[in-house]
Amino acid sequence: MIQISHVSKNYGSFDVLKDCSTTVSKGEVIVVCGPSGSGKSTLIKCVNGLEPFQSGEIIVNGTSVGDPKTNLSKLRAHVGMVFQNFELFPHMSITQNLAIAQVKVLGRQQDEAIDKGLKLLDRVGLKAHAHKFPGQLSGGQQQRVAIARALAMDPICMLFDEPTSALDPEMVNEVLDVMTELAQEGMTMMCVTHEMGFARRVANRVIFMDHGRIVEDDEKEAFFANPRSERAQQFLAKILHH
Amino acid sequence: MNYQWNWSIFLQPTVVGDTTYLGWMFAGLQMTLMLSLSAWVIALLLGAVVGVLRTVPNKLLSGLATAYVELFRNIPLLVQLFIWYFVMPELVPQSLGDAYKQSHPVLQQFLAAMVCLALFTSARVAEQVRSGINSLPRGQKNAGLALGFTLPQVYRHVLLPMAFRLIMPPLTSEFLNIFKNSAVCSTIGLLELAAQGRQLVDYTAQPYESFIAVTVAYVAINVVVMTLMKKLEDKVRVPGYMGGK
Numbered sequence: 001m002i003q004i005s006h007v008s009k010n011y012g013s014f015d016v017l018k019d020c021s022t023t024v025s026k027g028e029v030i031v032v033c034g035p036s037g038s039g040k041s042t043l044i045k046c047v048n049g050l051e052p053f054q055s056g057e058i059i060v061n062g063t064s065v066g067d068p069k070t071n072l073s074k075l076r077a078h079v080g081m082v083f084q085n086f087e088l089f090p091h092m093s094i095t096q097n098l099a100i101a102q103v104k105v106l107g108r109q110q111d112e113a114i115d116k117g118l119k120l121l122d123r124v125g126l127k128a129h130a131h132k133f134p135g136q137l138s139g140g141q142q143q144r145v146a147i148a149r150a151l152a153m154d155p156i157c158m159l160f161d162e163p164t165s166a167l168d169p170e171m172v173n174e175v176l177d178v179m180t181e182l183a184q185e186g187m188t189m190m191c192v193t194h195e196m197g198f199a200r201r202v203a204n205r206v207i208f209m210d211h212g213r214i215v216e217d218d219e220k221e222a223f224f225a226n227p228r229s230e231r232a233q234q235f236l237a238k239i240l241h242h
Numbered sequence: 243m244n245y246q247w248n249w250s251i252f253l254q255p256t257v258v259g260d261t262t263y264l265g266w267m268f269a270g271l272q273m274t275l276m277l278s279l280s281a282w283v284i285a286l287l288l289g290a291v292v293g294v295l296r297t298v299p300n301k302l303l304s305g306l307a308t309a310y311v312e313l314f315r316n317i318p319l320l321v322q323l324f325i326w327y328f329v330m331p332e333l334v335p336q337s338l339g340d341a342y343k344q345s346h347p348v349l350q351q352f353l354a355a356m357v358c359l360a361l362f363t364s365a366r367v368a369e370q371v372r373s374g375i376n377s378l379p380r381g382q383k384n385a386g387l388a389l390g391f392t393l394p395q396v397y398r399h400v401l402l403p404m405a406f407r408l409i410m411p412p413l414t415s416e417f418l419n420i421f422k423n424s425a426v427c428s429t430i431g432l433l434e435l436a437a438q439g440r441q442l443v444d445y446t447a448q449p450y451e452s453f454i455a456v457t458v459a460y461v462a463i464n465v466v467v468m469t470l471m472k473k474l475e476d477k478v479r480v481p482g483y484m485g486g487k
Contacts, residue, residue: 050384077390087385090483091403100399101389135482153389 001026001157001188002047007056009042009212016042017053018212024157029189031199031220034209035235040192041084043209044159047190048072048079061156077105080150080158084166086142088134088149094121095130098149106153113152120148124178140171144178157188164195194239200224208232251448252455263442270438271459277355277434278421284360285420289367294397296372307368314365319426322362327354327430348432355427363420370412374405407478414471418464425460435459 002024009017017039024030032040045051047058049065049072058065063075088097098117102108108116121127124144126137134142143163150158160179164172176198183189183202193199199206199220206223208216208231215229227233252264261269295307314322327350331339342350378401386396406413428437439456443449 045384048388050387073387073390073392076388079388081385081388083381083385083388085379085381087379087381089382089385089400089404091407091480101391104395104399105390133481133483135480137482149389 001028001061002190003057003059004043004047005057005059007043007046007053007058009039009046009051009053015212017046020056020209020212020214022207022214022217024188024190026188027186028204029183029187029202030191030205030207031203032190032192032207032209033194033196033199033235034215037211038209039212040207040209041161044161044190044192047159048076048081050081073105077101077153078156080153080155082143082146082150082158082160082163084162086134086139086146086166088142088146090134092133093130094126094132094134094137094145097134097145098152101149102152117148117152120151121145123151124148125174138171139167140174143167143171143175147175147178147182151182155187157190158182160189160191160193162192162194164193196224196236196240208235210235245450247451248448249451251446251451257445263446266438266442267435267455267459270433270435270456271463273352273433274421274424274435274459275463277352277359277427277432278424281356281359281363281424282417282420284356285363285367285416288360288364290371290402292364292368293371293375294402296368297375298393311365311368314361315369319358319362319423320429323355323358323426323430326358327351330354351427351430351432354430355424355432359420359424359427362423363416366416366419367413370409370416371405374409375401377408378404404480407480410471410475410478414468414475417467417471421460421463421467 004023005021007017007020008015020039020043022030032044034040042051046053047060047065049070053066056066060075060079063070065072065075088094089100092100095114095117098121099110099113102113102116103110118127118130121130124147126141126144126148129137129141129145134145137145147163163179164175167175172195176195179189179191179198180202191198191203203220206216206218206220207214208223208227208229210231216223216227216232218227223232224236227236252267253262255262256266292307292310295303296311298304331342333339334342342353382400382404383396386400387393391399424434425436427434428440431437433441435456439452442452442455446452
């Protein structure tokens with residue numbers, strides 16, 4: 001589904017990504033973790049072309065992201081993305097947030113788009129809030145709406161960029177529950193997150209990044225039981241103690 | 243001070259006999275409104291386009307937009323007005339210049355004044371549009387793109403609706419400014435409100451009444467504008483955001 005091969009990116013002399021390669025197969029859930037500044041968010045943003053990269057190749061569902069001839073809008077319409085800061089559109093009601101891209105990008109009828117949006121809103125447990133505006137919802141609720149908004153586009157895979165990092169601790173679980181459910185239904189997912197509980201529960205593989213490199217790319221059991229690199233051992237030791 | 247106040251002067255017929263002096267004031271008010279409102283519409287549209295171009299990734303487009311803003315922002319309004327009125331008709335292709343010079347003198351003054359005010363103000367509107375767009379969280383643009391919107395769609399549906407809400411207060415100031423700046427156009431002979439005030443002084447020798455009337459008229463325009471803009475601001479306020487309910 002997603003093939004990342006030898007991707008490198010730099011800002012001037014600073015290397016953000018160094019020769020990163022990995023693959024995500026259909027139905028797989030991959031968790032990407034690592035210290036801040038390790039390039040994990042940049043890597044996931046390269047997958048749908050929000051960040052350009054200088055060398056290497058990323059193929060999503062047979063389409064090369066880095067190819068200048070690729071219609072990125074068309075590709076992105078089917079790659080769902082969830083952001084750290086939710087990024088709902090504040091001037092639109094929740095219903096409009098869910099419907100607008102379906103109408104403007106996929107060309108669906110307004111009624112059809114609203115129906116679909118409301119169904120997904122129900123699925124994330126927020127049907128009662130359909131008429132509200134993003135500013136009237138809690139962070140956890142906004143993030144669930146953001147997930148529903150991405151799902152409304154019938155994505156072939158979902159990218160999560162630290163979806164719980166901006167949330168109050170008590171709201172983290174409501175978002176992780178939605179993600180877990182999604183993973184169990186067979187959605188292909190690439191998640192940048194520090195939620196190791198989530199990784200243990202649903203991930204197939206864990207990628208550990210440091211200084212722009214993919215240091216570990218292991219089956220979940222192997223990663224948690226016995227990380228090969230020292231850096232990953234330190235990282236795990238630090239975040240698992242709490 | 244030995245001054246003979248005479249407020250009834252406004253009701254007297256003018257020496258030319260066409261109307262009353264109050265009639266002159268209203269004619270001036272009408273001209274000021276027509277000039278400022280038409281210039282404002284152009285300034286708003288042009289300013290929105292230039293402001294957007296200043297924020298696009300394309301270096302050439304944003305460079306051109308920046309040059310536009312700096313050009314119209316850094317030349318005094320009065321100088322710009324003289325350039326539009328006296329110099330431009332000589333610089334444009336001769337047929338166009340001749341057509342301009344053969345049109346009705348008031349039309350000539352009005353066109354030069356409108357274009358001048360519109361472009362001057364558009365540069366200032368562009369700056370506000372740019373700052374509005376730049377003050378939105380960067381993730382908004384990414385969120386729009388990630389949903390498959392094209393860049394123009396992101397501006398149309400995501401960035402501009404919020405940016406315009408954010409810049410409503412400074413935009414109101416700019417709207418008020420255009421009425422006040424229009425007084426400069428009396429220097430090319432356009433008989434707008436300020437020019438009518440001066441004409442009244444010349445004809446009636448009642449400067450206090452004349453200028454008080456002019457002042458009241460400008461204040462009245464701006465009170466109306468402020469009230470309407472406040473209403474609009476309240477109407478488009480986003481619930482749960484920026485002091486909204």
